[in-house]
Amino acid sequence: MTSPKSELRAQLRARRAAFVANLDDRLAATDRATTHILDRLDPGATLSAYGAIGDEIDAMALLIVAADRGHATALPQVTTRDQPMRFLAWRPGDPLVPGPFGLQQPAFDASEVIPDVIVTPLLGFDRSGGRIGQGAGFYDRAFAAHPFARRIGLAWSAQEVASLPLDPWDVPLHAVATEAEWITIAGVR
Numbered sequence: 454m455t456s457p458k459s460e461l462r463a464q465l466r467a468r469r470a471a472f473v474a475n476l477d478d479r480l481a482a483t484d485r486a487t488t489h490i491l492d493r494l495d496p497g498a499t500l501s502a503y504g505a506i507g508d509e510i511d512a513m514a515l516l517i518v519a520a521d522r523g524h525a526t527a528l529p530q531v532t533t534r535d536q537p538m539r540f541l542a543w544r545p546g547d548p549l550v551p552g553p554f555g556l557q558q559p560a561f562d563a564s565e566v567i568p569d570v571i572v573t574p575l576l577g578f579d580r581s582g583g584r585i586g587q588g589a590g591f592y593d594r595a596f597a598a599h600p601f602a603r604r605i606g607l608a609w610s611a612q613e614v615a616s617l618p619l620d621p622w623d624v625p626l627h628a629v630a631t632e633a634e635w636i637t638i639a640g641v642r
């Protein structure tokens with residue numbers, strides 16, 4: 454299938470890979486990006502993040518520091534493309550089990566939580582809060598199911614595009630954190 458979105462995904466994957474390959478210090482850059490988020494968490498907020506796939510910014514250190522600061526922490530659990538993604542409690546030291554797409558996920562008996570903040574991986578973002586992901590719609594469906602959660606994209610600056618083709622179900626991000634800056638999107642409810 455070639456569509457504007459799938460071509461764009463391929464371009465963005467290539468751009469992200471080139472950016473990461475040229476990064477001097479990936480850990481330091483990850484730390485700068487995630488610190489934008491940590492510095493702005495409301496006390497006691499329940500935070501969901503993710504473990505990186507491939508060239509994504511890894512958000513596990515963010516989750517570990519947040520847990521240390523007293524936040525309840527969670528990771529998404531996906532099973533099949535048809536089933537909605539759920540957010541399951543996960544604290545540092547809790548087991549992780551292999552899931553689809555090479556994901557490491559909380560155990561099946563972990564309790565479901567309602568996150569206050571959803572830190573979201575992405576392939577591309579724009580300054581209107583537009584986001585393009587892997588194309589399975591897991592995050593768009595989760596955003597629709599959790600309308601009161603803050604939606605924060607975590608991405609390398611090279612993942613910015615001027616504007617994204619938007620579908621009716623796309624839910625805008627409230628903010629994007631990169632290694633270079635913190636971007637808040639005006640007017641997103």
Ligand SMILES: Nc1nc2c(c(=O)[nH]1)N(C=O)[C@@H](CNc1ccc(C(=O)N[C@@H](CCC(=O)O)C(=O)O)cc1)CN2
Pocket residue numbers: 466503504505506507508509529531538554556574575586587588589590591592
């Ligand atoms: N780190 C991370 N966790 C996540 C997501 C994500 O994008 N990144 N998801 C967001 O929805 C969900 C999992 N959904 C996914 C849907 C499709 C593919 C996928 O097609 N992967 C490619 C390889 C991509 C790559 O290496 O960059 C593949 O399997 O061929 C992966 C995850 C939930 N957790």
Ligand SMILES: Nc1ncnc2c1ncn2[C@@H]1O[C@H](COP(=O)(O)OP(=O)(O)OP(=O)(O)O)[C@@H](O)[C@H]1O
Pocket residue numbers: 458584585586587588589590591592593594597620622623
């Ligand atoms: N709220 C929703 N309810 C039902 N289906 C949805 C919803 N949001 C998105 N989808 C479905 O998800 C599919 C993929 O959407 P899209 O291409 O926007 O994914 P994406 O944002 O790139 O991926 P992801 O959110 O997994 O990172 C679409 O076919 C769409 O029908």
